[in-house]
Amino acid sequence: MTKMRLHRLGSRLAGAATAVLAGVTVTSAADCPRWDALGTSRVLVVDAKAYSRVGLDSFSETIPLVDHEVVLTFDDGPRPPSTQKVLAALARECVRATFFLVGRSSAKFPELVRRIAALGHTIAHHSWSHPIISKISFEQAKEDIELGIAADEMALNGVWIKTPSTPFFRFPYFDSTPATLDFLQSRGIVVFGADLWASDWENITPGQALKNLTDQLETSRRGIILLHDAQARTAAMMPAFLRYLRENAYRVVHLVPAGPVQRNVEIAP
Structure with a gap:
């Protein structure tokens, strides 16, 4: 069942890229003091x-x-000391990511x-209190999103x-919920899911989290990756995961929002 799901995921990712990437040229790699x-x-x-x-x-x-190509995204931070360890691992490899922050943690740190x-x-958003949105009223959900x-x-x-x-x-x-999705769309806010993930929110070892990711990449070969910088196991596995990406010729894509001035970037077609 898992292999079948991953095969379908790989096919869908391939189809999405083929449909929208015509005419797009990859830009040069970001400057980095470490040649390797x-x-x-x-x-x-x-x-x-x-x-x-x-x-x-x-x-x-x-x-x-x-x-x-992969996009690295992190949820549930900021949370010392694991967030700092994740940042250090990313800095060593000159990699940029997107961090979906919980508002009450941002207020604390x-x-x-x-x-x-x-x-x-890139700083992105993940609500104020991390609720199960479908279990609360629309007004409560809207307030929690905006407060975050x-x-x-x-x-x-x-x-x-x-x-x-x-x-x-x-x-x-x-x-x-349909109402919260429509609300965010009306505000011009992109809602992110993910394409693959480490399941690093579960009670597993860093090695198991790493295997979860590498097994999925064997099939999908690209995608938005969900990780959690608030988790110690994630911080522990990041150096090995980034090394895996480097040794297997993966390329990291950094996402930014549309703005009045964008230099050295590509516009998603």
Whole structure:
């Protein structure tokens, strides 16, 4: 059953990339002081007008990636000391990622939010209190989403505002409702699912989390990867996972939101 699911996932990823990547040229790798580092292969702009919902775990489309391209995303931070360890592992390989932050954690560790951004990573949003959205009312869900955005913005920019500077959001547990999906779309916010994941929220060893990812990549060969920087097991497995990506010729794509000025980036078609 698992192998069949992974085969279908690989086929869907291939179809998504083929359908939308015509005419796209990969940009040059980001500068990095370590010649043998994994690096960040290219930067891809994700516009909510073109992509309102992405990630094949939940939706019918995903980010346009070619074979052996991955996007690294992290949920549930910031949380010392594991977030700092994840950042250190990424820095050693000159890799940039997207961090979906929980608002109450951002309010508790604002300096860590600013550190994530200063290292060139994308700050995104993951609610205020990490609720199961379908178990609460729409008004409660809306308030929790907006409060989380405001807390992230306050930590990052010193402004309490419900309009995100990066309009990327991921639902806790991938749990959404039609009303909350429509609400985020009306706000111009891209909802992220994922294409593959380490299951690092479960009580498993770092080695098991690593195997979960590498087994999936054997079939899918590309995709948005879900990890959790709040988890010690994730921090422990990151150096080995990044080494696996480097040794197996994977390329990391960094996602950024659409903005008035975008240099050295590609626009997702």
